[in-house]
Amino acid sequence: MAEYILLRHRDIPNIKDIGVYQEHGGFEAFRKAVTEMAPGDVTAEVKKSGLRGRGGAGFPTGMKWAFMDNRNWPHYVIANGDESEPGTFKDREIMEHNPFQFLEGVAIASYAVGANRAYVYLRGEFWHIAKWLDQKIAEMEAAGFLGDNLFGTDYSLRIYTHLGAGAYICGEETALMESLEGKRGQPRLRPPFPPSYGLYGKPTVINNVETLTNVPMIIARGADWYRTYGTEKSPGVKLFSLSGRVNKPGNYELPLGTTFRELIFEHGGGIIDGKKIKAIMPAGASSSLLPATDEVLDTPMDYESVPKMGGMLGSASVIVLDETVSIAWLVKKTVNFFRHESCGKCTPCREGTYWMERLTGRIASGEGALQDVETLYSVAKQIQGKTFCPLGEFSTMAVVTGIERFREDFDALVKAEASE
Amino acid sequence: MSSLAEKYPDEVQAILAKYPADQKRSAVMALLYLAQRDNGGYVTKAAMEDVGNIVGITANEVAGVVGFYSLYHDKPAGKYRLQVCTDVACALRGAVQFVEELCDNLGIKTGETTPDGLITVEEVKCLAACDHAPVFQVQTADGLTYHQDMNVKATLELIEQWRKEETS
Ligand SMILES: Cc1cc2nc3c(=O)[nH]c(=O)nc-3n(C[C@H](O)[C@H](O)[C@H](O)COP(=O)(O)O)c2cc1C
Ligand code: SF4
Secondary structure, three states: OOOOOOOHHHOOOOOOOHHHHHHOOOOHHHHHHHHHOOHHHHHHHHHHHOOEOOOOOOOEHHHHHHOOOOOOOOEEEEEEEOOOOOOOOHHHHHHHHOHHHHHHHHHHHHHHHOEEEEEEEEOHHHHHHHHHHHHHHHHHHHOOOOEOOHHHOOOOEEEEEEEOOOOHHHHOHHHHHHHHOOOOOOOOOOOOOOOOOOHHHOOEEEEEHHHHHHHHHHHHHOHHHHOOOEOOOOEOEEEEEEEEOEOOOEEEEEEOOOEHHHHHHHHOOOEHHHOOEEEEEOOHHHOOOEEOOHHHHOOEOOOOHHHHOOOOOOOOEEEEEEOOOOHHHHHHHHHHHHHHHOOOOOHHHHHHHHHHHHHHHHHHOOOOEHHHHHHHHHHHHHHOOOOOOHHHHHHHHHHHHHHHHOHHHHHOOOEOOOOO | OOOHHHHOHHHHHHHHOOOOOOOHHHHHHHHHHHHHHHOOOOOOHHHHHHHHHHHOOOHHHHHHHHHHOOOOOOOOOOOEEEEEEOOHHHHOOOHHHHHHHHHHHHOOOOOOEOOOOOEEEEEEOOOOOHHHOOOEEEEEOOEEEEEOOOOHHHHHHHHHHHHHHHHO
């Protein structure tokens, strides 16, 4: 691409230094928002850009901001830096290398919804990033971009980091808020949604790190400019975390609507040892398994097209599987992940992941029977639609689509006769 | 044992200052990291009581938090917890063989601690570094560090380094 919009450190090496960031227009968008725009105008511009949430669900960002309940104060903004979906490592690169653009995005979002306090929630493993961002926040305060009476107005803002302690479920927005309140990270019943009942019971906007990092450029250059990237319904650029059996794993910033084929074969250098590609997990461990047919490979990666192939774009963490990978083994891995990460609040997920783990373990080790595959499928089906939060649903995606689309990999491992 | 508030007054104040005055409970997670650091890598019952007192909740509620999150520990282990990601994406790039070979070399199984009490090897879930497998983090009382694009030889050298530091 001509120019990076999110991974700008790849064009401008020292953009992590506040001086360099400022030389390249840093904080001008925040200044413009606070001194020249009404909060509602900022939200309107983001709405017009068509920016959609990069944390998984793809919800329109400006619309979310506009939902904030203006009868109930104070308001909060939270940046979701939990980044725990297996296969996802994009927010980390942003925060490590282009921290000010992200923090400026947090600041603009806060101004737009009238929040004077914002939190960056980081997964506990991001210990070094918490320290790093604390330092960057202090630099912003010293330079007058955070604190009281910003740019000579009566607007004030402070940003704080909050370190989690190892729990995938804390990426779910309501579990995250429980965690930020110092509790066990278990999801809340929704609705009410965070814009009416969020952190400390107050209206809260929560956005993914990547989502927020788009905002300064949208405000600086305008929604129309942003829409020159991507597709009509999925405008803009996206970070694709590419991993698995490819030659060049890594983050790739590409317009939404780029095909899987271009990502994997042009940017990712194709499959290790020239093997044959077998399947794609477009959204990390929570993905449906897409067989790597020509039709799938030529599918544009955007919020509308991937579902038509029976998957989701999600956080766009693309895990590539080649012919050496057994789908029965893969499903055992994903189920093990979700069993480990189930928060235990509701029975279908807690018990269901436990049973799926036993069954997938037996099948993958060659100890299973044909009946185990049937049972596994029906357990997964029974979990669907009955769990308190989406994690339970996620745990079944690879199982159900794996058995439906790669049945032969399971049959190859199980004995025809029932065994103990 | 003196309380964290007496021992580290500035740090405790700085942690509390991050949250609204009437939302002290939010500080519990950061205080638990402090307690863990203070006690060589795990949190005692007494420390949970102390943290509870600072934020105004019971020791039982604190224990509930400790039990929920995987980076808090209520039992001692090796000084270095070497936590290797063997999740989907890393497993596709050799992480399982890596941890097996490493353990063979150390003469332990995952979850176990070397006889000198220095190293505990653990398998963990995705660390958001899938493009740098094999990858592990090292958790000590003082915090966490990432080690990316690792191999067994380099890891054993790192461990040798720790052993030297220990005896010098
Ligand atoms: C189990 C689960 C895990 C999630 N993990 C993350 C995560 O690590 N990071 C993230 O930004 N969103 C995650 N989400 C989505 C959040 O709940 C929320 O939708 C998102 O932070 C909203 O931001 P966005 O609109 O900018 O995408 C997760 C959701 C679920 C159900
Ligand atoms: S679905 Fe799983 S993670 Fe979600 S609330 Fe139920 S037990 Fe917890």
